[in-house]
Amino acid sequence: MPSNISIEGSKILRVPKTMDVEALKQRLNGAGQGHLLQFWDSLSSEEQTAFFNELSHMNFEEINGFFETAMQSLKHVADKIDDLLEPLPADVCGSVTRTDHQKQQEYTATGLQAIGSSSVAVLLLAGGQGTRLGVGYPKGMYNVDLPSAKTLYQLQAERILKVQENAKEHTGKSCEVPWYIMTSEHTKEPTRQFFASHNYFGLKESNVVLFEQNLLPCIGFDGKIFLANPHKVALAPDGNGGLYRALRSSIVLADMERRGIQYVHVYCVDNILVKMADPLFLGFCINKGANCGAKVVEKGFPTEAVGVVCKVEGKYQVVEYSEITLPTAEKRNSDGRLTFNAGNICNHFFTMDFLKMVSDPSQESQLKHHVAKKKIPHVNAAGEQMKPNEPNGIKMEKFVFDVFHFTTTFAVWEVLREEEFSPLKNADGAAKDTPTTCRSDLYNLHRSWLQRAGATFTHNDGSPIPPIASSNSSNAGAGDSQRTCEEFNEIVCEVSPLVSYGGEGLDTIVHGKSFLPPVCMERDGAGKVKVTNGTS
Structure with missing residues (x-):
């Protein structure tokens, strides 16, 4: 390997053989960013080397253009x-509640066939640090107290x-299914x-591939890049839409091609109910001939504050939601449903060809x-750390769904x-999207699985707990929904993903049986399902 090449994670960086500080100063001055070197003479040799390398890899003309x-x-x-605005054309849309069982089975079979041929990958967007949760580690490491x-x-x-396992059984x-994070x-x-x-939680180490998104400088309203300290630029991730540049600058696309990947499922880390490589969703998109899906x-x-x-x-x-007026948001079709009702949940399908193209x-x-005004900590001209009380600059990011406008075959x-x-x-205490709401939603879902499989739940005194109403149920009134929701908030029910991916396969285990909460269903090392409930 040449002496001016180094490898950092999955990125290949070119490191200058020598530090031409004068040339760097000229480049910075030409871009109006000469202030970045204002503390140069006070830096240690190690700090100078690291800072020089950081600045040398930045395209200031491009940043100024951004x-x-x-x-x-x-x-x-x-x-x-x-x-x-135009509503989505009916021919690109499908719905789990308006698609008959046989058609859903056909879609699922198509998806399982694709998974079974090892042509599907999942790609996780996991750059968040959990700041709003009040923790100092990646959000994916969070335990909601199941x-x-x-x-x-x-x-x-x-x-x-x-x-x-399901795909192997089918094919x-x-x-x-490689997992790119x-x-x-x-x-x-x-x-x-x-x-x-x-x-690696039982996965092959070679099938868990980490790569890093890029960073962009934080910039003041005057166009000047902030310094986080005298020898480092203030940087922020370039958004989950930075995926496409990160794919280009890493080994990931080449690795996908080497494995023969044809379809990629992209999702965000924070959805506790997410179904990775969902065969039904994959099959629907493949059946539609789509190169991009949501x-x-x-x-x-x-x-509702959702895109x-x-x-x-x-x-x-x-x-x-902030880009449209209330009258437009309130528009309804003849069936009473909102005209613009497709809430984005950052859960997408791409063909490999589309991903390479974008x-x-x-x-x-x-x-x-996309631009956000932010309160950006920085050092001032005197080298003092500043923590502003009001927005003093911008952070720039792209969103993963920005590539939708490139597709003509959407699903x-x-x-x-x-x-x-x-x-x-x-964090708990907020009105929504907390550990408590996530935990409750998972319990409710798993209880509904057992209910559909023929199980019942009882109180401590042996009396039955009424079954939870389903959104699919045509006879579930508003009063029933409120009552059953309140009843089911008492019930703890967790089914391991190793036992069931989406509720399948539970009838032979639970049909006709009664369970006293809490109910926990896990698979042991020998593959046998173990059910604990009540105090057992």
Whole structure:
């Protein structure tokens, strides 16, 4: 390997043989960023070397261009785009509640066939540090206090193991679903150590591939890049839409091609109910001939703070709730459903060809940065650490769904929120998306699985607990929903992903049986299912 090449994780970096500080100063001055070297003479030789290498790898002309475009977008942040919106065409849409059982089985069989041929990968967006949760480690390592004490990472790893098992049973072929995990600078090493210390939760180490998203400088409203300290630029991750640039600058695309991957399922780490490589979703998208797809949930109410998948000037897009007016948000179809009702849950399908296309510089460079005004800590000209009380600059990021506008063969699959979407965003005490709500949603889902498989639940005195109402039930009234929800908040029920991926296979275990909560279902090392309930 040449002396000016080094490998950092999955990235290949070119390290200058010598430090030409004068040339760097000229480049910075030409870009209007000369202030970044204002503390150079006070730095140690080690700090100078590290800082020189950091600055040498930055394209300041490109960064300045990002800033100019970002500031222009801020001028239009209050603009509404109602007149440009179009509902999703009916022929690209499908729904778990409006698709008959036989068709769902056909989609699932198609998905299992693809998984069974080892042509499916899952790609996890896991750059978040859990700041809003109040923890100092990657969100995937979080345990919401289930009886099993499983973390988000473990739940997801075990779902991959189970879907591989289901695909083998369907096809008769052993298969592998590689798991690509995009981390950030701050989460990569803790994530690597976590997986290694848990023996990759039963997955092959070679099938868990970590790679790192890129960072962008934080910039003041005057266009000047902030310094985090005298020898380091203030940086922030470039958003989950940085995936496409990260794929290009890492080994991931090449690794996918080497494995023969044809389809990629992309999702966010914080959804405790996520179904990785969901055969039904995969099969639907494949059946549609789509090169890009999105899983959505129906908006709960017009003003729900969730992005909506729709069309804008003929192109597919996710429109934020703040970009449309209330009258547009409240529009309804003749069946009473909201016209713009497809709530985005960051759960996507891509063909390999599409992923390669959007990761190409000619396409990725067309993705616009979303801009957020932030309170950015930095050092001032006197070298003092500043923690502003008001926004003093911007952070720029791209979103993973920004590539939707490149597709002409799109597919949208609507799922039930209570079955597939419960994000972990906030610490307990917040109104929603907390460890408590995630835990409760998982319990409710698993209880519904056992109910459908023919099980019943009882109170301590032996009296039956009424079954929870399903969103699919046409005779479940509003009063019933409130009552059964209150009843079921008392019940703890956890089914290991190793026992069931989506509720299948439970009837032979639980049909006709009664259970006293808490109920926990796990599989032992020999593959035998063990059920504990009550005090047993």
